Amino acid sequence: MPEIPTAPVLLGGEPGSFPHGVLAERHPAIIRQVREAFPYGPEQHRALDALLESCTAGVIEPLPADAHDRDRWQAWGLAAYEGRSWFDVPWLWSESYFYRLLLDAVGYFGPGPWQGIDPFRPAKLAELDAPDTDEELAALDDLEGAADAERSTALLHGSLWGNRADLGFRLSASSADAGAGRAGQDAPRVIADDSDTLWSLLPPSGTGTLCLVADNAGRELVPDLLLVADLLAHGRVENAVLHVKPYPYYVSDATTADVVDAVRRLTAAPGAVRGYGRRLWSAMADGRLTVRAHPFSCSPLPYAEMPGDLREDFAAGTLTVLKGDLNYRRLVGDRRWPPTTPFGDVTGYFPGPVAALRTLKSEVVTGLDARTEAALDATEDGHWRTSGTHAVIQVSGA
Numbered sequence: 344m345p346e347i348p349t350a351p352v353l354l355g356g357e358p359g360s361f362p363h364g365v366l367a368e369r370h371p372a373i374i375r376q377v378r379e380a381f382p383y384g385p386e387q388h389r390a391l392d393a394l395l396e397s398c399t400a401g402v403i404e405p406l407p408a409d410a411h412d413r414d415r416w417q418a419w420g421l422a423a424y425e426g427r428s429w430f431d432v433p434w435l436w437s438e439s440y441f442y443r444l445l446l447d448a449v450g451y452f453g454p455g456p457w458q459g460i461d462p463f464r465p466a467k468l469a470e471l472d473a474p475d476t477d478e479e480l481a482a483l484d485d486l487e488g489a490a491d492a493e494r495s496t497a498l499l500h501g502s503l504w505g506n507r508a509d510l511g512f513r514l515s516a517s518s519a520d521a522g523a524g525r526a527g528q529d530a531p532r533v534i535a536d537d538s539d540t541l542w543s544l545l546p547p548s549g550t551g552t553l554c555l556v557a558d559n560a561g562r563e564l565v566p567d568l569l570l571v572a573d574l575l576a577h578g579r580v581e582n583a584v585l586h587v588k589p590y591p592y593y594v595s596d597a598t599t600a601d602v603v604d605a606v607r608r609l610t611a612a613p614g615a616v617r618g619y620g621r622r623l624w625s626a627m628a629d630g631r632l633t634v635r636a637h638p639f640s641c642s643p644l645p646y647a648e649m650p651g652d653l654r655e656d657f658a659a660g661t662l663t664v665l666k667g668d669l670n671y672r673r674l675v676g677d678r679r680w681p682p683t684t685p686f687g688d689v690t691g692y693f694p695g696p697v698a699a700l701r702t703l704k705s706e707v708v709t710g711l712d713a714r715t716e717a718a719l720d721a722t723e724d725g726h727w728r729t730s731g732t733h734a735v736i737q738v739s740g741a
């Protein structure tokens with residue numbers, strides 16, 4: 344039997360480490376941002392105070408006995424982690440539970456008047472309406488009349504680099520890191536590129552089904568949707584399934600409401616982009632494009648532990664594309680892998696061909712060749728792993 348590789352799980356406890364910074368600095372900043380986004384009442388401010396105290400200096404508290412998802416969270420690890428410091432349990436788990444409690448604090452799960460109000464919506468909408476988004480969309484006009492391969496490659500890269508547009512990431516990264524790369528120093532680049540394999544997995548008959556597991560709303564979801572629209576319109580796939588989050592998560596992760604906002608934005612835009620929007624609209628109407636919001640999409644666990652129904656969904660797809668940093672961490676396991684660990688070895692459990700399109704915004708990485716790793720370490724002192732300036736297109740199960 345081939346040996347399945349393993350490595351230590353990332354925890355948040357080491358001061359100065361990237362995960363520690365997220366728990367100790369990014370989470371309090373997110374609480375501040377949420378307080379400023381809405382005219383919440385005293386009850387919500389008190390709950391946010393309590394969450395701030397708990398997540399920085401306290402311990403993991405249980406969910407209320409009547410919480411709708413208490414049993415699910417107990418099974419996802421709450422039963423084992425209750426009473427422990429947020430910094431001593433798997434980092435992925437702490438982050439995920441933070442978002443669950445944040446939504447509770449602002450009344451998202453209800454019942455009550457704030458039920459279903461996304462605390463991150465103002466920031467998501469501001470991004471969707473930003474002038475930069477218009478400029479990016481206008482670039483589609485230049486692709487009209489391009490050869491199929493050129494257009495598809497441009498749209499694939501649009502979707503890949505769209506992943507840099509992550510609002511949570513911008514809260515703690517310096518503006519240079521979160522923007523177009525450190526000016527003049529490290530040009531954005533793809534450090535592992537299996538895109539030929541990715542295209543080869545879509546059968547020429549055009550009968551395949553693409554599962555796209557979305558990451559951020561706004562300026563990432565828009566290019567994801569353009570890619571899907573293009574593949575459907577040009578007969579590269581027959582159907583597409585878009586997986587989104589069942590509730591707001593990691594600040595800017597896409598929910599069904601964000602899909603609606605993005606499709607409406609496209610259909611209202613001038614130029615070629617409106618056609619993409621219309622094609623998405625009709626693909627949703629006739630069932631060629633469906634949206635799923637599985638509870639496991641907001642779980643604190645790696646995909647290796649996905650439930651049977653989600654596994655069946657992915658198994659039914661011709662290819663599953665996972666977007667973004669968090670999905671990557673969950674796909675390969677949130678562990679200190681040596682970067683040369685083969686991507687195929689750590690994703691062998693996945694129920695079908697799988698591709699990751701991800702800019703690097705956390706330290707987890709696999710599938711690099713030794714020369715690439717050495718060159719990056721020699722010139723960039725670890726910065727390449729977390730700055731969002733480098734990206735991977737990795738495929739396994741081909």
Ligand SMILES: O=P(O)(O)OC[C@@]1(O)O[C@H](CO)[C@@H](O)[C@@H]1O
Nearest residue numbers: 365509512667668669670704705
């Ligand atoms: O999944 P995304 O949007 O690409 O990135 C999510 C992210 O910003 O959040 C995590 C820290 O909270 C990191 O894994 C990563 O930097």
